[in-house]
Amino acid sequence: SEKGIMGQTNKKNQARLNELVQMNMQSDEALRSFGKWTRRKIETMITVDVHQRDVWDEIVKNKVRDTEDFEWQKQARFYWRYDLD
Numbered sequence: 001s002e003k004g005i006m007g008q009t010n011k012k013n014q015a016r017l018n019e020l021v022q023m024n025m026q027s028d029e030a031l032r033s034f035g036k037w038t039r040r041k042i043e044t045m046i047t048v049d050v051h052q053r054d055v056w057d058e059i060v061k062n063k064v065r066d067t068e069d070f071e072w073q074k075q076a077r078f079y080w081r082y083d084l085d
Contacts, residue, residue, distance in 0.1 A: 006060050013056060017049045 023031075024042045031038045055075055064071045 010053075010056060010060070013049065013053060017046065017053060020046045020049060 020042055024039065024046060028039065031042070059071060062069075062071045066072070
């Protein structure tokens, strides 16, 4: 694994979250110029990014280094495809 990748990824994710929060602080009139649902979309992205940040913090705190680790795998979504069984 690349040295420092966890910290770099965290910085990138935090920057995106900060940008979304700044966008959401604009007036309703300013955001409405982009479309009716813009504020709702930004708020949804903030919610998703906050969850992602919290999950990432747990992964870093638990020193997960392998995709086989339960802390990593519990974040994955798996669906059984009967047509391929």
